[in-house]
Amino acid sequence: EKPYICEICGKSFTSRPNMKRHRRTHTGEKPYPCDVCGLRFRFSNMLKAHKERCFQLSKPTISENSPSLLGMAPLSADMDPAANQMPSHLSESSALLPLVTL
Structure with missing residues (x-):
């Protein structure tokens, strides 16, 4: 049974928190x-x-002397x-x- 229904698209959910979470896809709330x-x-x-x-x-801490991601240059300033x-x-x-x- 899914008694909680999204009033925007009609999708139904088993719990109110799941419905509220889903609703953010419509409202854009972040x-x-x-x-x-x-x-x-x-x-x-x-x-x-x-x-x-x-x-x-x-990730381990990067130091100023660490090589770049490509190993071609020191850490960027x-x-x-x-x-x-x-x-x-x-x-x-x-x-x-x-x-x-x-």
Whole structure:
């Protein structure tokens, strides 16, 4: 039995929280902000994946003498090794692309 029905598309759910979560796909609500860059997400699992992908939470710390991703150049001067994040990611763009130093 699925007593909870989305008033926008008619899809039904077994629990109210699942219906409320689904409703965000229609409303565009993004209640989960990244505490590092401010980008917002509809679902908590998307925020978690963003942090793991963009800030590499499980990755060892990068030092100034670390080679680049391609092993061709030292760490770029526009990267903050202490924060282990790319400033370009902090822009207002919602596109998240890997930075490759050539």
